[in-house]
Amino acid sequence: MAIVRYRPWSEMNSLQRQFNQMFNEVLTPTTFTEFGNFSKIPAAELVENKDYLVLKLEVPGMQAEDLNIEATAKSISVSGERKSEANEGSKTVSEFRYGSFQRVIPLPVRIQNTEVKAQYHNGILHLTLPKAEVEKNKVVKVNLVTETAV
Known part of the structure; x- marks a missing residue:
């Protein structure tokens, strides 16, 4: 039988990482376009x-x-x-609305x-x-x- 160390806070740490990732993604300016007209x-x-x-x-x-x-x-x-002033077919990164x-x-x-x-x-x-x-x-x-x- 293998001995496994019990880590009671590992699931909480995982949950905290997921929350941090979620908030970082939501608060990034480029993702505001996903909210549709809110940004316009x-x-x-x-x-x-x-x-x-x-x-x-x-x-x-x-x-x-x-x-x-x-x-x-x-x-x-x-x-x-x-x-947009960008030419068709050109690749650009823009946070403009x-x-x-x-x-x-x-x-x-x-x-x-x-x-x-x-x-x-x-x-x-x-x-x-x-x-x-x-x-x-x-x-x-x-x-x-x-x-x-x-």
């Missing part, structure tokens, strides 16, 4: 001022004409496509969608969104009709 959604920042909202989106490596911006009174939609994207951002207040201003500079899209005029709280006299007894 541009980051956004929304700031509210007294008279307007300022919306900034990160869309690096694009031209202004590659962006499509649509505004409604309650949301902004930004879409576009970043095309290519392809199309779309981001719809609901707004906290109504805006004047016909007055939206947009600028694109250094990979950041700046949108100035004027707030809609809020109707003043008017006091209206309501006529009360009384029933007459028959």
Whole structure:
């Protein structure tokens, strides 16, 4: 009969190695493309001022004409496509994000969608969104009709 040394922690060490390997694979930037559109959604920042909202989106490596911006009174939609500059058939390693994207951002207040201003500079899209005029709280006299007894 062979004598085998009992190692109570060997299975725990194996499990720890597997967890480390799993997290290293998930956190490697090149594997974010496996999550699909998650990596293609541009980051956004929304700031509210007294008279307007300022919306900034990160869309690096694009031209202004590659962006499509649509505004409604309650949301902004930004879409576009970043095309790869690599030649067909050439082998490259790239962690850049290519392809199309779309981001719809609901707004906290109504805006004047016909007055939206947009600028694109250094990979950041700046949108100035004027707030809609809020109707003043008017006091209206309501006529009360009384029933007459028959």
